[in-house]
Amino acid sequence: MTTSRATLGRLVGEADLRSAFCFCGRTELGPAGELVHNESVKATLEALNQMQADGIISHYAIGGAVGATFYLEPAATLDIDIFVILPAAPESLLMSLAPLYEYLKARGGQPQGEHIVIGGWPVQFLVPSNELEREAVAGSLPTRVEGVATWVMMEEHLVAIALNTGRSNHIRILQFLEQEAVDHDVLQAVLERHGLTTKWQQFARKYLEGSHE
Numbered sequence: 001m002t003t004s005r006a007t008l009g010r011l012v013g014e015a016d017l018r019s020a021f022c023f024c025g026r027t028e029l030g031p032a033g034e035l036v037h038n039e040s041v042k043a044t045l046e047a048l049n050q051m052q053a054d055g056i057i058s059h060y061a062i063g064g065a066v067g068a069t070f071y072l073e074p075a076a077t078l079d080i081d082i083f084v085i086l087p088a089a090p091e092s093l094l095m096s097l098a099p100l101y102e103y104l105k106a107r108g109g110q111p112q113g114e115h116i117v118i119g120g121w122p123v124q125f126l127v128p129s130n131e132l133e134r135e136a137v138a139g140s141l142p143t144r145v146e147g148v149a150t151w152v153m154m155e156e157h158l159v160a161i162a163l164n165t166g167r168s169n170h171i172r173i174l175q176f177l178e179q180e181a182v183d184h185d186v187l188q189a190v191l192e193r194h195g196l197t198t199k200w201q202q203f204a205r206k207y208l209e210g211s212h213e
Contacts, residue, residue, distance in 0.1 A: 028141050029141045029142070029143035029152060040121040041121065041145055041146060042119075042145070044118045044119040044121040045146075045148040045150045047107070047119055048123075048150070049148065051100070056103045057084045057087070057100065058084075058086065058087050059084070059085040059137060059138075059151070060084045060085070060137070061082070061083050061136065061137045062080065062150060062151065062152045063136065064080070064158075065081070066079075066081065067081070067152050068155075068158055068176070071155045071158075072175050072176065073175075073179065078122065079121070079124060080121060080124070082123055082125050083133060084100070084125055084126070084127060084137075085128070085134075086100070097125055097127065100125060104116050130164075130194075131194060132164060132190075132194040132196075135157065135190075135194075136153045136154070136157035136158075136161060137153070139153075139154055139157060140152055140153050140154065141153075141154060154186075155176060155183075156186045156187040156190050157190060158176070159172075159173050159182055159187055160187065160190045160194060160196060163191075163199055163200060170203065170207060177208075
């Protein structure tokens with residue numbers, strides 16, 4: 001089961017959805033090659049897709065370091081960040097991950113700190129906490145890994161989220177730039193729309209122009 005753009009529009013708002021797709025001509029990624037050195041990838045993605053098919057989540061997208069490996073040179077990583085859109089609960093405006101964890105534990109998922117191990121791979125589920133992250137999930141691109149359908153955030157969204165998150169992710173941003181893996185016009189549009197232009201200028205002065213302020 002894949003989530004249509006019409007369904008996503010109802011989940012995250014039509015305006016957000018239009019803005020997510022308006023600056024990228026791509027509609028999908030090519031099949032991923034060697035994502036990570038982890039034999040559990042296929043089983044984990046199959047579990048995520050089943051969870052979506054069963055209505056536990058409405059949509060998801062791979063972000064973080066694993067999301068970056070779809071665009072950069074493959075690198076080993078120990079866990080995976082999954083951003084999820086949860087079904088709206090009519091009786092409450094609060095979104096809880098509890099049903100998701102109960103669903104997975106009933107099917108063999110093992111809690112491990114902030115993660116739950118699915119198919120041998122630690123997964124951290126994250127509900128988008130701001131408009132940037134919601135747009136990134138809505139604008140995620142379909143691809144396939146070992147024949148399994150999945151969704152991954154656009155590279156420009158990954159860079160913007162890394163910038164917004166903080167200094168620990170600056171190396172990842174530099175990798176995207178050094179490997180020419182981002183469209184600078186698209187990135188600039190994302191940064192402007194989400195109020196990150198000043199942060200980007202500070203990042204550029206420190207890391208791209210040799211400033212050490």
